[in-house]
Amino acid sequence: EASEKICRYAFDYAKNNGRKKVTAVHKANIMKYTDGLFLEAFREVAKEYPEIEPQEVIVDNMCMQLVIRPETFDVLVAPNLYGDIVSDLCAGLVGGLGFAPSGNIGDEYRIYEAVHGSAPDIAGKGIANPSALLLAFVLMLEALGKLDDANRLKAALAVVVEEGVTITPDIGGNASTEEFTAAIIRKLG
Template identity: 40%
Template sequence: AGALLRGQVAVDTLVQTRAGIERIVRKAFELARQSNGAPRDGVRRVTCCDKANVLRSYAFFRSVFDEVAKDYPDIETEHALVDAMAMHLVLKPGHFNVIVSENMFGDILSDLAAATVGGMGMAPSAEVGDANGFFQAAHGSAPDIAGKGIANPYGTILSAAAMLDWLGRGHGDERLLRAAEQIRHVTEACLANGLLSADLKGKSSTAEITGNVCDRLAA
């Protein structure tokens, strides 16, 4: 029977632990508390994204989320199935503040979310643990444009802001938090002034954008 089925069936097992779910869900609520709320209405909320209607592991994720949510009565909560979430991120991205999900769904939705703000070149990322953090733009190395001076530097710049946020909160250093906010403010100003890279349908080079950001920060 084994020989007959070879090449016909593949099975993967998804394992989710209470400790792991609690850890990431609490992080989501803490991020919401530190934020200014959702862009559209300013409400601090955490959205639990899962597939609880089909898969038991995701129903478990949702149940642990609901337990942890009781410790954060000041934060609004809601649930969304992942297929519906893909639609909501396109139609009403400003509604969302913090979205928490299992790793695979998060991996997929993070790319979709990046597209809503201009593409992967605009997306910062932070991979943080209890003691260490790693910060980088969400896109890959893009060897096809290496050395051409047209890469979008905003994702990396905003990742630096996320790093300063993380360090500032970890060390209680308001200077780092102010620096992070200033980087975001300057980034918004540069974008508003038309400093757009090729992926944003602009003509500004990597060096030109970076230079302008640095000059504005130094002013």
């Protein structure tokens, strides 16, 4: 039931966001029962979405393929363990965990957060990169149908990072969290 539910969410997400392919990440060659069940659910759900290409990739190969040619993938769906591994790898491809938002989507509730957690080693120093948290807010705005606001925030963040003038130490700058955030707010104005 849980595998079917997450696969259906992935295909619905793809359909609702103009995506063309959903890739199941698994290790069914070794984990024959658990991942086999996951793939069975994926295949059954995929039949209901003929306009979306289903793809199956073993997790170790997926990690290599994401490094070599990430542009060939669109929506990924995986059991929790592989999702944790692949999401950190993908975060590395875009600049690190400081740029990785997360959404925990349930039937009744949703929690949006930065993937990286609390970063206690830099707590109180004013040097944390707030990008992941801001991007999690973007995900929430999108889910609420506030696409213009989401796009404005995403664009403002991208401009500040691309300019490279007021950025936090983790991405090569010397700005504080507050200075970085203020620069984004100015771009929103």
